[in-house]
Amino acid sequence: MQTHWSQEQMDAFSKADDMYISPFYSDGKTPGTPTWIWSVVVDNNLYVRAYNGQNSRWYKSAVRQKAGKIKLNGEEYKVTFQPVDTDAALTEKIDKAYKDKYGNSMYLSPMLSKGPVSATVKILPREE
DSSP states (O other): OOOSOOHHHHHHHHHOOOEEEEEBOTTSSSBOOOEEEOEEEETTEEEEEOTTGGGOHHHHHHHHHOEEEEEETTEEEEEEEEEOOOOHHHHHHHHHHHHHHHTTOTTHHHHTSHHHHHTEEEEEEOOO
């Protein structure tokens, strides 16, 4: 059972800008509508933030269902979602990863604000 991403996957994920996230609906089996989202790799973990903070529909589903699918780097993966209580050091690392990857986007500043930071999620592979 794969419980961590491989180094090859992490290297590919760190460069990819094509993540679609689909937490399960309330039935726990049906993936929701794919939502395009920014992703970053920090300390060999895959993270995302909800642009609209904890009010984001996909974030609420991810926290409630704790599982779903992602499509990233041209591949689909079954995943689990773990909300992250980011301490200052981890927040700083994730912020830096966002700046490095998306630094020339007008959407970067909002992604570093309190709402999205409070809606940070770690994504892990899941086997059924």
